[in-house]
Amino acid sequence: MISVPANFSSANVALLKAPIFLITIAGYSRVFTNYATGVGGQYDWLEAYDDLQITISEMDGGSDIQNWSFTVQDFQNLITADFPSFTFEGKSVTVMTGLVGMAQVDFALLFTGVIDSVASANENLSYQFNCIDNQQTLTQVIFGVADDGFPTDSDHLRTLNGHPLDILIAALVDEAGIPATAINQAKINGYRDGIFAGIQFKFEIDSPPAAKDFIEAQLLKPLGGYLWTNNKGQIDVNFFYKQVRPAVFSGCLIGAWTDSTGQLVRAPFAPGLDVTLKAPAGATQLQLGVNDHFWTDNSGSWVIAVNGSNVTVNADVAPWTFTGGINSAYPFIDTSAAAPVVVAVTAGNLYRIQYISGLVSLHLGAVFRDANGIEPQTDPLVSSEPGWNAVQPFSLPASVYSINEDNMIVLPLAEQADLINTVTFRMDNTTGGSSDYAVETTDEYAPSVALYGQYGTQIIEAAGMRSGLQGVFLAERISSMIFRRYGSKNPMFTEIDLLWSACLLEPGDIVDMSSAHVPDRIAGVMGISGKLFEVFDRTWDFNDGLVKVRLLDASYLATAGTALIAENSVPVWTSATSDEKATYMFLCNTSDQQSDGSPAPKLD
């Protein structure tokens, strides 16, 4: 979901509202709007705008944002007069939205693209600006230089060996030349360090591929993911898996569970923008600070809510300054840091740590960033910072928006997803360009075949997957995720029209839907309540103030186990507290029960 200031969120709840749009072209003096804002430099010359649609090809690893255009009145030929001194083509363009009466600082960024061309319209009285997606840069060929420095060909291979998401970033940054700021590295690294931890691909490329083709077909499709462009114009990813482990960067917020003396009782962590964690045994304090190694030249602050109570984390505070005791295991260079923000906690209780607002700079007012530490410039983590020792918590999937009959325009037509109950993976490829795969696996979703007597097949040729690097197991994992979405002719909605309140939805978001007029085929009743779906295609209809989304069943997310790995101090089942039994994983007998006959917890 698109991140917005709290004021936008609260105002967005209202069903009746009038959206304002601001279109800004980088370096251009005029900002176009549909509303007379009264702000200098903003001109309400917008005449028309196309729908802006992103289409997701989740089974093919990619997406497409259709070319988008907006038309502006050439008031008193003033735009014409700008042409000699300004070149529009190739410039970045952004679309922001807010509501009448809202301060523009609280507006939401919806779209970032590039102006491709400017055409005359309306008998030359207007200009139509045609915009394209940032992904157009990915048509270029990559990995053109072989390991031995020669051009890549069958006699001069380019070898890639590493985590596929590291290869993804290398392909984007090192090969395609995309700035690190134009990539959602936080999410990519979160998956790399989370549910996809330890995965390794090895390619032997004998023909330089187009970046987009390689990334989509060889990196994301085998992982059950797809490439898309987010509202910031960043290259982004989504996966069928939802569990991520946020990455740590310089300048991010760092949290530390400590005792009353300030000694850490658990490795520190970076909360990111929103995380809920349980205070571990021995913790009486949550300490918050900035991940840095030289605090005195920092500026700014963040407002962080801990279980709804706001605290201000100034830029010059470290997450801990006490260096004795166990803290010697978490060293960093403490250069005149101020004492951390301290929040009293009770061990065993849950605490939601939420970034609310504010920006922090690490150096003399430059590069301000939010609590993720990645805006607008990503700085790598260094060993002299407290975050070097961070151990990150998992972020689990949750619904970000509730769809109901109040925000639906019309009742959606319930449909079935195309059946996929057989997935074939091909791996152990010797060269990237050939179809010579030594190993082929086929996973079949037996309950689906038994139920329908039909087959729907997905074939994935993964040149980097290696059976010797758990390729066969990864194939089974991804196949399993595909079956959960497509193996049961799952519910889907090709299009649901929603009020503008849903404008912050993004592909990959999980939403819940309740409606008395949508059938629940499993239960055999009319009406669903709180059923989880994932957002794929999304269209902004600016003219009518509507948001149209394609939804696919994600109810499997509600069935996974939630048991946690136990702390070493947790006793056996028969001696555990009810809270410990409800929280942790315990070993069970072959009847899937504990010794007292209780049903055993399940793996996530």
Added chain:
Amino acid sequence: MSITFTEIHGFSDLSDTLFDADDPAFGDMVQTVAENSEFAYARLEIFQGMYVNGDTVPLPLSPIDGYQYSIDECTFLWNPDISTNQQTGWIQSGSGSLFFCEWNVDQATGNVFSLEWYRNNGSGGSRTQTNDGQIRVYTICQRQRRTIILAATPTWNSVSSGDMAVDEPFTQNLAQHLNDNAKFAAIASEVFYCGEFYNGQTVGLGTLISPLDGYAYSYAEASFIACWRWTTDGTQTMVVQPPEQFGQLGPFYSSISPTGGISVSVTTNDNDGNVTFPTNYGRVAVFAFCRRSGTPGSLATSTSLAEFALTNFASGKTLRAADVQQLDANIREALLTPEFFGPTVYNNLDTIPVPTSPIDGHVYSRSELQYIWCWSSTSNWTPNARLPVFYGSINYTTGEIFLNCWRLGSHYSDDHDNGQATIIVVGRRGMGAIATVIGTTTSPPSDVTTSTLGSGVSVSIVDIPPTTRGDFTLAHGLGTTPALVTIGPMNNGLIRFQASPNPPWDGTNVYLNASADGITGILGVVL
């Protein structure tokens, strides 16, 4: 019963942080540990076969899971088991005795090379260049040998069986220890090609650094064995023909000290019959069989490995104590597979004893053993006489060693088999009868006095016609129970022995299994 897998299991370097307390208990992560343990069991396999000059060693197909090895995963170790010509079983008529030799297997291609020169007596005696020699090649396969990326060196941690009982919590310690142990098991044994050396040199520790994690092995963790490269000047970068005055080749000797010291010597018999030891003659290629010292000194008996289904720990399932115990058992057996014993120097007619694991007390059966042997001495007489022919073999059923080193005095004689073999025994738990081949027997011509013949081995070659997938029997036609049957080079698939009877042959048939239709090959049947 031999262990086979229905799936190919791979390796993944999963960080311990995935198993921190209060993190979700992901089934995929537990399954990843199980996969690592199964990968560890199969990671290091050794295949062997007999080849001649010009052959290319085929890339092996694992009998465990059908994994097709790539050339990058193979290390070739060799021994000239038999010096004679494969077709004639003897030296070329009228060529005298051996002059000098060169053997090699190209590590990059598997191409086999054998060059054996002969020379007649006397000053200006004629010289004959041949490609005689039957080379045993051990293909040492290490899956993902250079590909695996490890963020840190894993270590072994003791896991208490009491922590894996019903009702026990799945704690951070238990999860992380299983994770670490499975990774350690996968990399605890490695085999290195250390390079080529001549007398007086030392195998440097720099050759014993793991490409996986940079772990630097000590000498105490390595067992060395040397393959003969050539018998002439070892200081040269390529073989150089000896000068005239050195005459003909006599016995040659090699050994490696526990700290990598190379001792190599070659004798020659000059035209007057004098024995000489040319300086720095002889060059060997050295291989090191390594086991990390972090391996625990003792473990419970570890012979109950069982494959997990890929979905055994899938999301939504419980975590059964029996499965966690099985996972621990798999890790332990994988850690001890393979085990290396030796090197030990053996004499002709010695019997290699069946080893017992010093870690868990497992007593290996013969079918679980492979013998990596190389000539450490081709001594044929005291003093050293001319060496026209040498050959050796090991009976896999009994462990008996046969070493025959002929001498050329006034005639060809095989009456002082003083040769020695350096042998590393490789124990692989759960391995079926080894698919090994031995060369064709030597066949001295009729004018060689038979009373001087030493004991040899007699091998009959039986063709395997195109197979039908599954179990089948093949009549060997010998009318008696063979001492040993070996499966030779095969095409288009894998032929292996049936699990029973044991041994998988009798007085009439050999009991075989084919992985597919249409496979052909040969059997070597030893009386």
